[in-house]
Amino acid sequence: MPGTAAARSDARSDRKVPVGVDPTRASIARVYDAFLNGKDNYEIDREVLRGVQKAAPEAQELAFENRGFLIRACRFLATQTGITQFLDCGSGLPTAENIHQVVQRVNPDATVVYIDNDPVVLAHGRALLEENEQTHFISADIFQPQEIMESEEIRRHIDFSQPIAFLQLGTLHHYDGPRERPAEMMREYLEYLPSGSYVAISHFLDPENEHSEVARRMEHMFLHSPMGSGTFRTRAELEELFDGLEMVPPGLELCAKWWPDGPQLKPLNQVQYCIAGGIGRKP
Numbered sequence: 551m552p553g554t555a556a557a558r559s560d561a562r563s564d565r566k567v568p569v570g571v572d573p574t575r576a577s578i579a580r581v582y583d584a585f586l587n588g589k590d591n592y593e594i595d596r597e598v599l600r601g602v603q604k605a606a607p608e609a610q611e612l613a614f615e616n617r618g619f620l621i622r623a624c625r626f627l628a629t630q631t632g633i634t635q636f637l638d639c640g641s642g643l644p645t646a647e648n649i650h651q652v653v654q655r656v657n658p659d660a661t662v663v664y665i666d667n668d669p670v671v672l673a674h675g676r677a678l679l680e681e682n683e684q685t686h687f688i689s690a691d692i693f694q695p696q697e698i699m700e701s702e703e704i705r706r707h708i709d710f711s712q713p714i715a716f717l718q719l720g721t722l723h724h725y726d727g728p729r730e731r732p733a734e735m736m737r738e739y740l741e742y743l744p745s746g747s748y749v750a751i752s753h754f755l756d757p758e759n760e761h762s763e764v765a766r767r768m769e770h771m772f773l774h775s776p777m778g779s780g781t782f783r784t785r786a787e788l789e790e791l792f793d794g795l796e797m798v799p800p801g802l803e804l805c806a807k808w809w810p811d812g813p814q815l816k817p818l819n820q821v822q823y824c825i826a827g828g829i830g831r832k833p
């Protein structure tokens with residue numbers, strides 16, 4: 551049905567599949583792009599979105615709240631901490647406002663190193679994220695702390711004798727190994743960070759209240775989807791990810807409530823209770 555609206559909309563990305571990319575398998579980065587209404591996703595990725603929307607019609611709020619937190623957290627780090635180097639684990643596909651744009655608007659000399667392992671992110675990231683000489687894109691596995699922190703490629707751009715902003719935003723809930731491993735990983739990462747560094751984390755939350763059931767339903771859909779990951783952890787489990795850090799006020803909080811851009815006039819919806827974030831400083 552060439553020429554029809556359906557054909558055009560399906561062709562928006564499915565026709566230009568980069569070499570080495572399998573459009574029959576969902577990818578975390580492309581599913582996230584679909585949640586954000588982006589264009590770099592395939593039908594299999596949109597299927598994951600539709601599945602989670604069956605569990606909660608407002609499911610896209612997970613991504614929008616996460617991205618809002620990312621922007622506010624990075625703006626805070628750039629304006630208030632004096633930090634000039636940002637190490638971003640799991641960058642995702644380029645979107646409306648990327649970390650280097652947020653922090654280099656405050657300080658044009660800030661260095662940003664993006665890490666991801668998705669081939670589509672790699673293709674688009676190298677083209678769109680490496681916009682200037684202070685912005686770099688590296689392909690590596692963010693669930694291997696030692697490899698990341700000892701990587702020569704990363705150390706070429708990040709000075710480990712100076713404080714670093716270390717970012718794990720919307721990433722650790724996609725680790726599909728043992729439940730306690732992300733907290734261990736963060737402790738390993740922390741050992742490499744110099745004193746005065748800041749760590750920002752956002753993560754799916756099981757709020758353990760009347761919204762717990764929707765968190766469990768979304769988790770079930772994510773885990774049984776063609777993407778296969780998305781763990782909702784309790785507040786106590788999320789606090790463990792910040793072990794050894796001094797929390798910046800307001801501490802671990804719903805992303806929607808972490809220094810929002812303005813007063814909250816509308817009540818939060820059920821999904822906004824299911825994602826939290828925070829920033830801690832290494833003493």
Ligand code: SAM
Nearest residue numbers: 578579582640641642666667668691692719720
């Ligand atoms: N950090 C961005 C944000 O908060 O908007 C993107 C979050 S997106 C949900 C998670 C990203 O982590 C994806 O781009 C995915 O490719 C990447 N990722 C997942 N597992 C990874 C791994 N083992 N190594 C490197 N990147 C990974």
